[in-house]
Amino acid sequence: DTGVSQDPRHKITKRGQNVTFRCDPISEHNRLYWYRQTLGQGPEFLTYFQNEAQLEKSRLLSDRFSAERPKGSFSTLEIQRTEQGDSAMYLCASSFASVNNEQFFGPGTRLTVL
Amino acid sequence: AQTVTQSQPEMSVQEAETVTLSCTYDTSESDYYLFWYKQPPSRQMILVIRQEAYKQQNATENRFSVNFQKAAKSFSLKISDSQLGDAAMYFCAYRSRDYKLSFGAGTTVTVRA
Numbered sequence: 001d002t003g004v005s006q007d008p009r010h011k012i013t014k015r016g017q018n019v020t021f022r023c024d025p026i027s028e029h030n031r032l033y034w035y036r037q038t039l040g041q042g043p044e045f046l047t048y049f050q051n052e053a054q055l056e057k058s059r060l061l062s063d064r065f066s067a068e069r070p071k072g073s074f075s076t077l078e079i080q081r082t083e084q085g086d087s088a089m090y091l092c093a094s095s096f097a098s099v100n101n102e103q104f105f106g107p108g109t110r111l112t113v114l
Numbered sequence: 115a116q117t118v119t120q121s122q123p124e125m126s127v128q129e130a131e132t133v134t135l136s137c138t139y140d141t142s143e144s145d146y147y148l149f150w151y152k153q154p155p156s157r158q159m160i161l162v163i164r165q166e167a168y169k170q171q172n173a174t175e176n177r178f179s180v181n182f183q184k185a186a187k188s189f190s191l192k193i194s195d196s197q198l199g200d201a202a203m204y205f206c207a208y209r210s211r212d213y214k215l216s217f218g219a220g221t222t223v224t225v226r227a
Contacts, residue, residue, distance in 0.1 A: 003158075031213065042118075042205045042217030043159075056214070091159070095213075103215060105151075105159040 004106035006092050012112045013082055020078045021109045025094030032075050033103060034067055035091040043091055049075060050097055082113045116141045116208050120218035127196045128226050134181075135191040135221045137206030147209045148182065150191045153220075154202040162204070165189065193223070201225045 005024045013019050025032045030051050035043035046065070047057045051072035060066070064082075069075040079086055089108040095101035117140045127133035139148070150162040165173045165182050172180050177194045193200055206218040 033214075035215075040219070042207070042220050043215070045214045045216070048213065056212070059214075097213075101213070102161055102164070104161075107158040 004092055004094050004104055006090075006106040006109050008109055009107060010110050010112075012114065014114050015082060015084060017082055018078065018080045019082055019111065020076050021090055021092075021111075023075045023077070023092030023094075023106060025074070025092070026104055027073075029094035029096055029104075030072065031095045031097050031101065032069055033093040033095075034075070034077050035093065036061070037089040037091055037108070039088075046077075079111075082111075084113050087111055087113045116143075116146075116210065116216045118206050118208050118216050118218040120206055120221050122221045123219070124222045124224070126224045126226060127193070127200075129198060130195055132192060132194045133196055133223065135193075135204055135206075135223070137189045137191070137218055139187050139189065139206070139208050139216075141187070141208065141210070143210050145211065148180075148189045149207040149209065149215070150178070150180070150189075151205045151207055151217075152200075152202045153205065159205070163191065196225050198225050198227060 007022045033048040034046040037043040049069040064080045067077045089110050091108045092106045093103040095103045119138045146167045148165045151159045152162045153159045163175045163178050179192045181190045203220045205220045207215045
């Protein structure tokens with residue numbers, strides 16, 4: 001395990017379809033974060049987990065977005081009824097739950113909604 | 115909510131020269147962390163340097179150093195002896211105790227050979 005992995009790396013879908021992305025954090029990390037990055041901008045926080053508990057989800061962009069981390073290991077981010085405005089890079093990061101934690105980022109999933 | 119502002123969309127530097135990237139932030143908190151992340155084209159984001167707000171000494175990591183001015187809420191990054199591999203998008207980020215990172219819009223650094 002050399003880092004955070006995300007699957008798929010690229011996803012092209014048609015408007016109205018549902019998509020699901022997976023993130024596998026560094027195995028010892030108990031915190032997992034999701035961010036969204038649109039072209040030319042910095043990442044924007046969406047939600048995060050400590051173990052299997054979702055500690056904040058108020059930043060999820062709409063009720064079409066949901067995330068899970070069922071066993072405190074990998075996480076999934078689902079977008080229902082995709083819209084063209086959902087096209088972006090979706091980044092996952094993980095860390096230890098300590099004050100001095102560093103968040104390690106995965107390579108991201110690039111979503112294109114046609 | 116905290117806001118992070120990077121006012122330089124692009125910076126260009128000659129190889130072996132020095133470049134300074136600007137970052138300002140807005141917060142009412144006294145305990146927080148500041149970061150500079152590097153995102154090379156089509157590659158994942160990596161941490162360059164971090165600064166704890168309670169530390170007065172500026173952080174340094176090899177050729178990278180920061181100028182942290184807490185009262186002015188300023189956090190600039192200096193890259194010395196620039197190398198071709200430094201070409202990337204650089205993001206300034208703020209983190210409070212709630213662990214969420216707030217990022218600036220980024221600065222694209224180009225290194226001229």
